[in-house]
Amino acid sequence: xxxxxxxxxxxxxxxxxxxxxxxxxxxxxxxxxxxxxxxxxxxxxxxxxxxxxxxxxxxxxxxxxxxxxxxxxxxxxxxxxxxxxxxxxxxxxxxxxxxxxxxxxxxxxxxxxxxxxxxxxxxxxxxxxxxxxxxxxxxxxxxxxxxxxxxxxxxxxxxxxxxxxxxxxxxxxxxxxxxxxxxxxxxxxxxxxxxxxxxxxxxxxxxxxxxxxxxxxxxxxxxxxxxxxxxxxxxxxxxxxxxxxxxxxxxxxxxxxxxxxxxxxxxxxxxxxxxxxxxxxxxxxxxxxxxxxxxxxxxxxxxxxxxxxxxxxxxxxxxxxxxxxxxxxxxxxxxxxxxxxxxxxxxxxxxxxxxxxxxxxxxxxxxxxxxxxxxxxxxxxxxxxxxxxxxxxxxxxxxxxxxxxxxxxxxxxxxxxxxxxxxxxxxxxxxxxxxxxxxxxxx
Ligand code: DSN
Numbered sequence: 001x002x003x004x005x006x007x008x009x010x011x012x013x014x015x016x017x018x019x020x021x022x023x024x025x026x027x028x029x030x031x032x033x034x035x036x037x038x039x040x041x042x043x044x045x046x047x048x049x050x051x052x053x054x055x056x057x058x059x060x061x062x063x064x065x066x067x068x069x070x071x072x073x074x075x076x077x078x079x080x081x082x083x084x085x086x087x088x089x090x091x092x093x094x095x096x097x098x099x100x101x102x103x104x105x106x107x108x109x110x111x112x113x114x115x116x117x118x119x120x121x122x123x124x125x126x127x128x129x130x131x132x133x134x135x136x137x138x139x140x141x142x143x144x145x146x147x148x149x150x151x152x153x154x155x156x157x158x159x160x161x162x163x164x165x166x167x168x169x170x171x172x173x174x175x176x177x178x179x180x181x182x183x184x185x186x187x188x189x190x191x192x193x194x195x196x197x198x199x200x201x202x203x204x205x206x207x208x209x210x211x212x213x214x215x216x217x218x219x220x221x222x223x224x225x226x227x228x229x230x231x232x233x234x235x236x237x238x239x240x241x242x243x244x245x246x247x248x249x250x251x252x253x254x255x256x257x258x259x260x261x262x263x264x265x266x267x268x269x270x271x272x273x274x275x276x277x278x279x280x281x282x283x284x285x286x287x288x289x290x291x292x293x294x295x296x297x298x299x300x301x302x303x304x305x306x307x308x309x310x311x312x313x314x315x316x317x318x319x320x321x322x323x324x325x326x327x328x329x330x331x332x333x334x335x336x337x338x339x340x341x342x343x344x345x346x347x348x349x350x351x352x353x354x355x356x357x358x359x360x361x362x363x364x365x366x367x368x369x370x371x372x373x374x375x376x377x378x379x380x381x382x383x384x385x386x387x388x389x390x391x392x393x394x395x396x397x398x399x400x401x402x403x404x405x406x407x408x409x410x411x412x413x414x415x416x417x418x419x420x421x422x423x424x425x426x427x428x429x430x431x432x433x434x435x436x437x438x439x440x441x442x443x
Pocket of ligand 1: 031094122172
């Protein structure tokens with residue numbers, strides 16, 4: 001039988017190179033995780049060969065007895081883990097899942113309200129001009145205060161004035177707990193629906209380490225590949241409250257996903273989702289979820305002790321955003337330098353950033369993967385010390401005021417950083433640490 005190596009050595013070698021990269025770096029992008037072998041096995045299974053348009057028992061193709069069971073298991077596990085009465089596991093990923101919720105519950109031109117992207121929201125939460133959510137709907141966005149926190153009194157004023165039909169509560173770069181109950185009260189004051197986009201914290205919620213929105217919101221959307229540690233995919237949950245408000249809400253969501261927006265579900269992904277849900281419903285996963293947060297908090301304290309500034313002054317979750325304005329260096333330079341040191345992050349805007357989004361003033365860090373590898377507080381202190389050393393090393397790289405110069409500046413900086421001996425030395429120490437916490441080989 002021909003395997004990948006025999007069929008396509010070029011792609012095989014690239015897969016091996018990526019495996020090697022994932023082994024030897026500290027992956028700290030908070031929206032990523034390393035899924036288990038069991039999840040990857042299900043994802044690479046023959047289920048990918050099947051077409052199953054429709055829902056279990058109501059397919060447009062024959063031969064779906066197995067696919068039906070897989071989907072029913074995934075649905076049952078989601079219902080149990082999150083405590084909801086209606087679930088759709090077919091969305092291809094988070095963005096189409098949010099599109100499906102809007103398509104199901106809104107008409108074009110209806111008013112939606114989400115957190116600004118630059119404050120830690122998401123493109124699909126009504127980002128203006130370039131996204132479907134900002135163009136097909138009348139989008140009004142809320143912001144964080146000068147201190148980086150969402151100010152619920154300000155939100156309440158905006159909601160009272162704007163009367164949105166749907167409020168999206170969810171974040172991608174906001175480190176704090178969201179007060180679901182308060183959001184509900186504010187939404188109820190104008191009769192708005194609430195969609196909780198908990199993509200980032202789904203695993204923390206499943207593990208009981210972060211408050212669940214389920215009792216307070218109408219619909220929940222989550223992606224399965226972040227803290228939940230599954231394959232790339234998404235799930236839409238309709239709560240008891242949502243069904244009470246509109247008994248057809250579940251049907252509307254299902255119809256919006258298929259045939260409204262998507263074709264055949266990815267049955268292999270559904271199977272892998274079912275596996276990650278089984279893994280998440282264990283005592284070990286609860287411990288994992290708690291440790292992610294402890295690790296992020298320890299990392300945050302270490303960075304602050306080393307003189308770095310964190311938006312909101314810390315974290316209650318899996319992520320941190322370092323505000324680099326005091327160091328007068330942009331996130332791009334720091335992210336590039338960190339990668340030379342084998343620490344992989346992403347540059348990010350900070351609240352009320354005066355730099356442009358392509359050259360923002362922050363970096364975003366997360367602990368889900370380091371925690372998957374088994375690292376704890378001791379390692380977080382070491383990682384924090386390395387990150388602080390890297391920032392110190394690049395403090396002098398100031399962003400040119402002349403816009404035309406900026407791309408040239410980054411090319412020059414990349415070349416210099418790649419040769420920086422201090423960064424290379426940290427990178428070697430990182431590899432030694434990574435080897436002590438192997439992951440792809442053991443789980
Ligand atoms: N791209 C994801 C993140 O990094 O937060 C959100 O979709």
